[in-house]
């Protein structure tokens with residue numbers, strides 16, 4: 173069992189009040205709050221260790237470099253990767269751009285996405301497709317937000333160079349069975365590169381990239397209790413040399429002349445310029461924090477929150493939940509009949525409840541349901557059943573006011 | 576009535592609610608229902624105000640030197656905000672509309688709707704009303 177009371181004391185911002193109500197923060201899918209361990213790591217770094225890394229001969233630089241490379245180890249182990257497979261980026265969006273910009277294909281190649289994808293896992297591929305004269309294909313979904321996997325064998329062909337799929341839908345919370353999907357794709361075309369967008373799964377599920385057997389796995393630090401401006405691009409060892417450089421600069425080379433440059437091997441090659449040093453160190457603090465609580469325990473607790481919230485929502489006749497089942501991370505997207513999500517979100521905010529409204533950067537998914545947006549409540553380890561009661565009560569009052 | 580007089584009237588009306596935000600929002604929602612609705616034929620793409628999570632359509636006309644607005648929105652709170660704006664600016668001269676600061680929004684405690692993070696686009700709405708007035712004053 174999680175000691176939620178204790179956990180809540182680790183997150184100072186949860187003491188805040190909004191409109192004279194205690195803050196109920198249910199916008200964790202957008203970004204999570206930060207524990208003291210992460211906040212203190214940043215302060216500590218600037219108080220005691222600040223120096224540029226991989227460059228200096230002096231003690232401070234050595235210390236900062238060690239912390240940075242320690243962080244690489246910590247984060248790599250968290251997803252069962254090797255540190256040599258782990259590139260630090262500014263976030264999921266940056267990671268996907270590095271992949272999409274680093275791959276080129278012959279004409280008429282195909283890139284396979286799904287109806288669930290976040291714009292950050294669509295637009296970089298659209299640009300890639302324009303450049304390479306490639307085609308985007310899309311795995312459709314069922315009404316309950318699950319992928320139409322029975323269609324996979326019609327969609328993966330010899331031409332399929334990349335499949336890029338979200339592990340967990342940021343809008344619906346639906347967990348895609350990516351392990352089975354990956355093994356299915358491998359059978360259909362063993363040369364297809366497989367990218368997994370883990371932005372919404374890493375904070376909620378145990379990740380083992382070796383077990384999954386994906387080629388790329390990407391996620392953001394700020395959605396897993398770490399700082400903004402940090403992210404990860406995992407590249408499987410034997411596909412590293414397929415990824416071309418799309419950006420370059422200082423810190424990535426063995427030798428440079430105007431005629432020829434010899435790059436270093438491994439992740440550093442893809443980290444030109446001075447990185448977000450304190451961010452990466454604080455991200456590793458976030459990983460250690462999650463480990464100290466236990467991701468499985470977090471997942472189980474959040475699942476209980478999800479079940480409780482969905483059962484409470486089911487009692488409100490005006491509420492329509494999308495993907496109304498429990499094979500999900502702790503995310504609920506819903507609408508209130510005849511009401512605009514913006515109105516509901518505005519009133520919930522007045523009750524101190526922070527939810528997200530709108531299209532959640534998934535307009536193709538909104539188009540599928542023929543709606544302009546939803547109200548999304550997304551939970552984290554520090555949320556409570558009592559907070560869900562506050563949310564439900566606020567929602568009922570909001571519905572009454574609006575109708 | 577002058578713009579400032581209508582603004583004062585609204586401030587007084589809202590002052591009755593004191594700190595009771597629920598009553599205030601109920602009132603706003605009622606106002607939304609009384610919005611002078613835009614003629615369906617003007618509900619076209621170029622009359623949609625961009626930058627809103629909720630959609631707002633707005634049409635303006637010049638009659639006898641005064642500007643008149645009609646509008647609609649798919650969100651009722653947004654509609655209430657539009658109704659307030661129209662109540663203040665309807666039938667005023669283009670010059671007065673362009674020059675007004677609309678301080679009443681702050682005074683009735685709906686300032687949060689002016690923040691750029693608010694997706695209802697009140698700021699875009701005001702800009703649109705002023706831009707239309709600029710066009711009419713040419």
Ligand SMILES: Cc1ncc(COP(=O)(O)O)c(C=O)c1O
Nearest residue numbers: 263264265290292342371372392
């Ligand atoms: C599934 C998914 N992919 C990608 C992103 C983009 O992440 P970031 O904004 O941190 O780059 C998000 C964030 O909302 C997401 O939920």
